[in-house]
Amino acid sequence: IEVTFVDNPDDPESWKKAIRPNTKAFFGETIANPKNDLLDIEAVAKVAHDYGVPLIVDNTVATPYLIRPIEFGADVVIHSATKFLSGHGNAVVGAIVDSGKFDYAKYPDRFKNFNTADPSYHGLVYAQALGVGSPFGANLAYIFKIRLTLLRDIGAAVAPFNAWLLAQGLETLSLRIERHVENALAVATWLEKHPQVEKVNYASLASSPWNGLAKKYAPQGSGSVLSFEIKGGIEAGKKFIEALDIFSHVANIGDVRSLAIHPASTTHSQLTPAEQLTAGVTPGLIRLSLGLENINDIKADIERGFAAAK
Incomplete structure (x- = not known):
């Protein structure tokens, strides 16, 4: 191919x-x-x-x-x-x-x-x-x-038990996605005003260059995977992640639990700085996959990360 x-x-x-x-x-x-x-x-x-x-x-x-x-x-x-x-x-x-x-x-x-x-x-x-x-x-x-x-x-056949788990998950898809998006928009809006944040990437924000497409294709919200650039670069990004408690530090997305990762030091660490930038990964980029937890608990955990990154 x-x-x-x-x-x-x-x-x-x-x-x-x-x-x-x-x-x-x-x-x-x-x-x-x-x-x-x-x-x-x-x-x-x-x-x-x-x-x-x-x-x-x-x-x-x-x-x-x-x-x-x-x-x-x-x-x-x-x-x-x-x-x-x-x-x-x-x-x-x-x-x-x-x-x-x-x-x-x-x-x-x-x-x-x-x-x-x-x-x-x-x-x-x-x-x-x-x-x-x-x-x-x-x-x-x-x-x-x-x-x-x-x-x-x-032989790419799904295991029977995995098929059953998927069937179970689909029954609550609408309820989960509504909460995912609600939390994501709340966090994105809050992060835009945070003094330690340089930029927020979330298409449902009016500031996003893709906001027009979001209104056309995803009027209910552009999902719950967003990213932001923390001031302080790669070291601040590492400290932020290490201080989180509610967020799980994993490379996955789309879980009922909130997940966070610092791509420059993990998933994209084998790339050169130039290659990272081509992939949209800046030194201070943090990716969040917002889960279903209470929004106040989510914000408090993110604030914990910011405090450690100062």
Whole structure:
């Protein structure tokens, strides 16, 4: 698999410039981590479809409760269901949702694996037998190929107990996300006014460059994963994290418990300073995944971190 990175994901023209002769799909995050920037789904989907490739989006941070990407033109939606969908950090699960809207039969040279016989499955031609106009009344070419070949060959099947945990989590998804977002917005608004904070990255704030997209795609809130830059750089960031009590210091997101991490000294520590900046990681960046605790307890714990970082 070859990957071409888009220089400016906010600019549809930048997506056009990244297209290569062998481009097979566009991929992006509806809400990106850790800067909470939003993808202009409709604009990027148009560029993808004009060229003749599907748009695949990762909707992990938003969940379907906040953003429904297929309604804005995305063709395939994926989730790390380990995060908000299951919600409790206790199951390793992934999900693929196919809209059935992309017609692979229209581009036989580009998608040969959909338009030629599969000898491992009785000569089935997915785009013909299962695609647009198939006897099933739906375009199942993509999702059936995933199930009939990749699932079979790679074995990416969810464990039964993990499936049960996911099913349990989904029953409270709406309630949890409402509380997640409520806490996140309260913390983001509070952090903007804090004297030890240089910048807050949260799209639902009016100060965010992605606030317009947040109002369009995620009017109920831009999730509960946000980041901020603490004054004092990398050392202040380390001290802040070490002083937290309620927040768990882990690399995960999307838990009922509040989670925090200092990327420059952990997840991105093997990158050079220049590479960290390219990834959106500044020396003092702190990422928070706000949980369901009482907002006063959350703020008190963050204040504890600030006191240690002075």
